[in-house]
């Protein structure tokens with residue numbers, strides 16, 4: 186067997202039956218091996234989409250996603266998707282082609298130093314120089330990507346390594362990964378200390394991050410929250426870690442968080458952060474973030490603890506295993522403050538009902554929620570559309586809300602939805618995007634059509650790079666510089682030209698029905714939704730404390 190065959194065999198052994206990629210000259214051996222292999226290859230229309238799709242697949246399924254790109258421009262086109270997945274700790278193995286080993290470093294045609302380029306944006310990267318090393322490197326790549334704090338591993342594949350022979354003994358070799366031993370089981374003394382602190386506090390709050398979802402700990406989180414009667418705020422990545430229609434859910438915290446949540450966290454005297462990296466979007470001004478709270482931080486990555494926010498009780502461990510220990514050790518003492526916090530959250534009922542044309546984004550989110558079920562997977566893009574969703578949309582299940590939280594990558598939503606739909610073929614998948622982000626990846630409608638993926642794409646079309654325009658309005662004296670997107674293509678016709686159904690919804694009440702019909706038909710549909718570009722998203726100015734919200738929250742009378 187040659188290197189390519191060995192590689193594909195290893196992918197299968199590691200549980201991969203689907204890959205997202207785009208071929209090129211140095212990958213000809215690999216694509217030839219794929220020709221009669223039962224791993225399904227999804228041919229995207231741009232490599233960035235391959236990485237986002239692998240990432241969306243990973244986030245939805247919990248398995249490691251795999252993407253492939255050729256050397257040089259193929260590899261550089263993957264970079265944004267790699268960085269996006271890595272920032273959000275999504276397990277992805279990225280396979281890149283490389284020129285043959287004899288000409289590495291000669292400025293050969295389509296040569297780029299992928300290892301150096303991806304070093305700072307991956308968890309690890311490898312370049313096998315001999316075919317016999319390829320199998321153990323692939324096993325190591327999966328192991329590193331999918332354990333500890335998950336992330337991206339690049340394997341850069343020189344063409345001759347793909348061509349040369351690999352024997353059965355090579356297939357059995359195991360790489361020794363000295364020094365890579367993530368701690369999953371937390372120190373029991375720290376757990377006991379945390380419990381004592383929680384019980385001695387009067388105003389405890391849990392802050393759940395994406396780590397809860399990544400470690401499949403949502404069930405344990407909910408159990409612990411109910412047992413202790415402590416309400417849960419989430420970061421953007423933590424959306425779905427607790428059913429957001431349950432009264433113990435306080436919703437989103439931070440720059441675009443709910444006012445009641447930002448106030449509750451600011452007032453709390455004990456903050457139990459789980460799988461959360463305290464990003465600037467979540468904390469605002471760090472010195473005024475939960476200033477009176479004793480802070481407990483549970484995280485699998487010791488490097489995260491104390492990195493952004495000083496921590497009183499560090500607990501290194503996997504969220505699921507640690508929450509299980511917390512539940513076992515806790516007893517049944519319930520917190521008292523929660524009812525007050527919950528009442529305040531209940532009193533804050535954001536207004537979403539607007540009977541206006543153009544549609545208000547809040548109305549759009551309301552109708553989306555009415556059209557779908559708790560298991561529908563939604564992916565958002567980046568910009569106002571993302572934050573309207575983050576603030577108003579109630580996520581009810583883990584792994585059903587996909588969003589580029591760390592890198593903030595426009596163009597994420599549509600290809601991530603492709604990965605999600607492939608991971609969950611029977612589930613409904615909705616991609617939400619702005620007109621700017623949609624235009625960055627709209628070519629992927631061809632992929633959606635080719636593979637018959639029934640994704641429903643909602644374009645919140647404000648004819649602006651809305652989020653940036655909003656900052657220009659608020660902080661740059663309304664000097665709208667290069668953020669008006671005109672002329673915008675006719676998205677209905679664009680969709681139709683790709684063989685995808687196109688619809689336009691302009692009136693309140695119609696969106697729900699249109700989404701419903703599209704989902705029922707199981708036919709890919711793009712819905713162009715002209716929305717009011719003047720509706721401003723309330724926010725905390727960057728670097729300010731999270732109680733300082735500017736812009737008016739419209740609350741139900």
Ligand SMILES: Cc1ncc(C[n+]2csc(CCOP(=O)(O)OP(=O)(O)O)c2C)c(N)n1
Nearest residue numbers: 568569570593595619620621622650651652
């Ligand atoms: C690849 C990329 N380029 C630029 C940005 C900076 N950026 C953040 S939000 C935004 C505007 C997004 O506009 P649109 O997609 O129309 O969504 P909206 O904010 O209007 O919902 C821009 C340009 C980004 N996040 N990603």
